[in-house]
Amino acid sequence: MASVKVGLIGFGTIGGGVAEILLGKADAIERTVGKRIELVKICDRDTTTDRGVAVPPGVLTDQISDIFNNPEISVVIELIGGIEPARTFILKALEAGKDVVTANKALIANCGAELFAKARELGRTIGFEASVCGGVPVLASLQTSLLANRIESIQAICNGTCNFILSEMESKDADYQDAVKEAQRLGFAEADPTLDVNGSDATQKLAILAQLAFGAKVDWKKIPRVGVDVVSAVDVKFARELGRKIRLLATATRDEDGLALSVRPALVPKDSALGKVTNAFNAVQIVGDFVGPLFYQGWGAGRRPTASAVCSDVIDAALGRAKITFDSLRLWSDDRPGVEIKDPHKIMERVYLRFVVEDRPGVMAEISSKLGARKISIAQMMQASHPESEGVSLIILTHAAPTVDLDAALDDIRGASFILGETTRLAVVD
Amino acid sequence: MASVKVGLIGFGTIGGGVAEILLGKADAIERTVGKRIELVKICDRDTTTDRGVAVPPGVLTDQISDIFNNPEISVVIELIGGIEPARTFILKALEAGKDVVTANKALIANCGAELFAKARELGRTIGFEASVCGGVPVLASLQTSLLANRIESIQAICNGTCNFILSEMESKDADYQDAVKEAQRLGFAEADPTLDVNGSDATQKLAILAQLAFGAKVDWKKIPRVGVDVVSAVDVKFARELGRKIRLLATATRDEDGLALSVRPALVPKDSALGKVTNAFNAVQIVGDFVGPLFYQGWGAGRRPTASAVCSDVIDAALGRAKITFDSLRLWSDDRPGVEIKDPHKIMERVYLRFVVEDRPGVMAEISSKLGARKISIAQMMQASHPESEGVSLIILTHAAPTVDLDAALDDIRGASFILGETTRLAVVD
Numbered sequence: 001m002a003s004v005k006v007g008l009i010g011f012g013t014i015g016g017g018v019a020e021i022l023l024g025k026a027d028a029i030e031r032t033v034g035k036r037i038e039l040v041k042i043c044d045r046d047t048t049t050d051r052g053v054a055v056p057p058g059v060l061t062d063q064i065s066d067i068f069n070n071p072e073i074s075v076v077i078e079l080i081g082g083i084e085p086a087r088t089f090i091l092k093a094l095e096a097g098k099d100v101v102t103a104n105k106a107l108i109a110n111c112g113a114e115l116f117a118k119a120r121e122l123g124r125t126i127g128f129e130a131s132v133c134g135g136v137p138v139l140a141s142l143q144t145s146l147l148a149n150r151i152e153s154i155q156a157i158c159n160g161t162c163n164f165i166l167s168e169m170e171s172k173d174a175d176y177q178d179a180v181k182e183a184q185r186l187g188f189a190e191a192d193p194t195l196d197v198n199g200s201d202a203t204q205k206l207a208i209l210a211q212l213a214f215g216a217k218v219d220w221k222k223i224p225r226v227g228v229d230v231v232s233a234v235d236v237k238f239a240r241e242l243g244r245k246i247r248l249l250a251t252a253t254r255d256e257d258g259l260a261l262s263v264r265p266a267l268v269p270k271d272s273a274l275g276k277v278t279n280a281f282n283a284v285q286i287v288g289d290f291v292g293p294l295f296y297q298g299w300g301a302g303r304r305p306t307a308s309a310v311c312s313d314v315i316d317a318a319l320g321r322a323k324i325t326f327d328s329l330r331l332w333s334d335d336r337p338g339v340e341i342k343d344p345h346k347i348m349e350r351v352y353l354r355f356v357v358e359d360r361p362g363v364m365a366e367i368s369s370k371l372g373a374r375k376i377s378i379a380q381m382m383q384a385s386h387p388e389s390e391g392v393s394l395i396i397l398t399h400a401a402p403t404v405d406l407d408a409a410l411d412d413i414r415g416a417s418f419i420l421g422e423t424t425r426l427a428v429v430d
Numbered sequence: 431m432a433s434v435k436v437g438l439i440g441f442g443t444i445g446g447g448v449a450e451i452l453l454g455k456a457d458a459i460e461r462t463v464g465k466r467i468e469l470v471k472i473c474d475r476d477t478t479t480d481r482g483v484a485v486p487p488g489v490l491t492d493q494i495s496d497i498f499n500n501p502e503i504s505v506v507i508e509l510i511g512g513i514e515p516a517r518t519f520i521l522k523a524l525e526a527g528k529d530v531v532t533a534n535k536a537l538i539a540n541c542g543a544e545l546f547a548k549a550r551e552l553g554r555t556i557g558f559e560a561s562v563c564g565g566v567p568v569l570a571s572l573q574t575s576l577l578a579n580r581i582e583s584i585q586a587i588c589n590g591t592c593n594f595i596l597s598e599m600e601s602k603d604a605d606y607q608d609a610v611k612e613a614q615r616l617g618f619a620e621a622d623p624t625l626d627v628n629g630s631d632a633t634q635k636l637a638i639l640a641q642l643a644f645g646a647k648v649d650w651k652k653i654p655r656v657g658v659d660v661v662s663a664v665d666v667k668f669a670r671e672l673g674r675k676i677r678l679l680a681t682a683t684r685d686e687d688g689l690a691l692s693v694r695p696a697l698v699p700k701d702s703a704l705g706k707v708t709n710a711f712n713a714v715q716i717v718g719d720f721v722g723p724l725f726y727q728g729w730g731a732g733r734r735p736t737a738s739a740v741c742s743d744v745i746d747a748a749l750g751r752a753k754i755t756f757d758s759l760r761l762w763s764d765d766r767p768g769v770e771i772k773d774p775h776k777i778m779e780r781v782y783l784r785f786v787v788e789d790r791p792g793v794m795a796e797i798s799s800k801l802g803a804r805k806i807s808i809a810q811m812m813q814a815s816h817p818e819s820e821g822v823s824l825i826i827l828t829h830a831a832p833t834v835d836l837d838a839a840l841d842d843i844r845g846a847s848f849i850l851g852e853t854t855r856l857a858v859v860d
Contacts, residue, residue: 017720021578021720025580028580028767029577029578031767032577032645032759032766033577033758033759034757034758034759034760129575135720135721135722135724136724137571137574137575137576137724140570140571140574140575141570141571144567144570144574144742144745144746144751145559145567145570145742146567146738146742147459147462147463147741147742147745148451148455148459148737148741148742148745149738150455150458215462271706273706273727276701276706288738289734290447290451290565290734290735290737290738290741291565291729291734291735291738291739292728292729292734292735293729294565294566294567294726294728295725295726295727295728296724296725296726297703297724297725298721298722298723298724298725299721299723304719304720304721304722305720305721305722307578307720308576308578308579308718308720308721309575309721311577311578311720312574312576312577312578315574315577315578316574319754319755319758320754321574321751321754321755324749324750324751324754325749327464328464328465328749329462329463329464330464336462337461337462
């Protein structure tokens with residue numbers, strides 16, 4: 001049986017892990033799946049840095065044409081990240097008749113429709129398991145094992161950097177900035193962590209999950225998004241007093257009005273499955289009408305877990321399984337049935353509000369009355385002095401209310417003379 | 431595109447759920463996967479009981495030949511359970527050129543080699559996702575998503591009945607017998623719960639997992655097995671004092687000496703992922719060399735979750751994906767690489783021992799000395815009076831020791847005059 005030849009573009013952290021598997025485990029994989037998979041070319045601009053993998057002579061190149069023009073290569077792995085030149089490289093690989101495997105969630109979230117249409121037109125496939133939740137095979141489950149289900153909801157902790165920062169704030173009473181620094185020191189956050197901490201990364205992943213689980217075609221930039229950068233040590237402390245932990249949740253929930261999507265820090269019960277997810281772990285809770293609640297947890301990033309996911313896609317492509325899955329699901333096509341996106345303003349949500357207010361009688365009454373005027377009812381209220389600054393913290397947990405009314409009530413309150421600082425608003429998920 | 435026609439054998443609880451999906455969701459599934467799947471025959475001896483599903487005229491039959499002799503049927507679902515006549519029916523279906531889907535773990539564990547060899551010989555496939563952990567797609571992950579990994583270990587809570595009983599004992603301080611009755615009342619345990627509570631069911635599932643994850647061909651009856659029927663209310667209470675919960679764990683761990691397999695109640699940390707699995711939930715923790723620890727939790731039994739798994743296999747067969755997976759993995763064949771099974775006596779394990787002993791000085795010293803003579807070292811010791819009976823309970827948690835030495839030490843102690851009752855031995859997993 002002929003071997004399947006693979007080319008890899010991008011020899012960084014993940015690329016090193018993929019090379020480690022494909023070069024080091026070729027015999028084991030062949031024994032298990034009955035097919036030899038050969039990594040024959042690795043392309044990177046930098047061909048001198050040691051990646052900790054022994055690469056046979058002739059494999060490493062800095063010429064991308066060595067991959068596109070090699071007719072023997074049938075699967076191309078793209079691991080350079082970002083939109084360009086990754087997009088162009090993937091289109092070229094497809095045009096050269098090659099199947100593609102990528103870990104690039106930004107590219108899939110931004111250009112999924114274009115890339116998948118091109119792959120369909122050319123009879124090729126795109127595998128992207130590693131783009132969401134790294135080693136956790138949640139995309140595979142949505143594309144195969146859960147197909148008999150109508151998916152009702154997805155709640156995902158899909159950004160390990162944010163979960164590490166929140167865990168660090170929790171376990172060490174650390175400030176947000178110190179937690180970010182510790183995440184950077186340990187390699188869980190990049191030098192510029194903006195796209196992680198502002199929720200962009202999680203939102204791109206949610207857009208991908210929404211297409212797979214609900215057939216929803218959504219511009220990730222239109223999904224309501226709040227990052228962990230709004231969370232203070234004091235919020236973590238109040239959450240603890242309320243028996244809760246703060247997690248950055250990417251949520252998709254279907255009801256009769258459509259699909260509600262959002263990414264935001266949420267107070268979850270401390271003993272819930274999501275509340276127990278610490279460190280840089282990822283987790284996903286999927287509810288299907290037949291399977292019920294299904295919970296996954298594992299490493300969502302990093303060299304080895306991500307390489308595990310990339311190589312499972314390579315094996316799928318090599319065996320021809322990817323072709324069946326790809327052709328049957330018609331992802332991002334107009335032909336695929338999809339759920340309408342719900343107007344974000346109509347989403348109902350419980351919220352945690354922390355007002356920094358003057359320490360004088362009547363403030364609590366004024367805030368309650370302004371919330372009441374917008375028909376927002378209060379589930380719980382706490383007041384605490386704010387050692388670091390003037391004024392006191394007034395914490396309110398509301399019952400579920402339309403976000404449009406919450407927005408309006410907060411607008412009403414913002415201008416009041418007793419408000420001394422920014423109001424923090426987090427979701428509450430039970 | 432021609433539809434794929436399906437025959438169902440067994441119209442009980444699970445069969446009803448499968449019919450509900452295949453009859454009620456045929457349009458939705460066709461829209462999603464681009465293929466029409468038609469349930470054209472349902473065979474059961476009892477064709478009169480209402481299963482809560484509207485069955486079109488001509489579909490229900492009590493003649494099994496209506497399925498085997500229908501050349502249009504290409505996929506046969508077996509849901510009658512047990513060895514015979516399920517085995518014969520599956521062989522006949524394969525011989526009639528049909529792919530098979532089954533939820534029958536007893537049959538796969540006992541006759542996997544025979545059935546899979548026959549399917550390979552005839553160029554057909556057998557799907558069996560529902561046989562282990564119901565709706566939790568752990569077999570799919572082992573057969574596809576995790577193929578780049580060397581699996582290091584599996585720990586599974588794979589019997590919902592046992593987990594319900596243990597949860598009930600925990601949350602209500604119930605006796606074992608009362609917990610079993612409550613499980614029966616709620617439909618989580620059968621009238622005769624023997625195969626669940628003595629660990630047989632979990633052991634069959636472990637044998638299946640061992641073949642998928644490690645290529646191990648193992649006679650499930652040779653796997654060391656202890657059921658939850660040895661656990662008393664007093665053990666649950668002591669476990670709680672030790673910060674632990676008792677779970678029936680099916681464990682497969684690979685080391686340089688081979689694969690250690692066992693099923694037994696184990697004290698796990700109460701805040702661990704496995705300790706948090708309550709009610710009739712199933713959970714599996716898989717550790718792979720690249721993916722790291724991966725945790726799944728969901729409903730492991732019941733009409734709807736099991737039907738979800740069965741129908742995912744039917745879709746896989748209908749799309750041709752099952753054929754690729756089945757042919758590539760060569761499950762239960764001599765051709766498939768496998769790990770040697772470790773001699774059960776060489777397994778190292780920490781244990782919890784509860785001795786019921788005379789309340790007199792010197793007993794503790796005698797027991798410690800007999801354990802010491804077999805080089806078993808003690809990590810923790812507790813003594814408590816035993817309100818219901820004479821004597822006191824002496825609890826010992828050991829450090830890890832070879833099970834052969836633990837067996838010998840317990841033999842040494844068994845005959846001693848101060849022993850007043852049966853000694854309970856449970857595993858301790860950290």
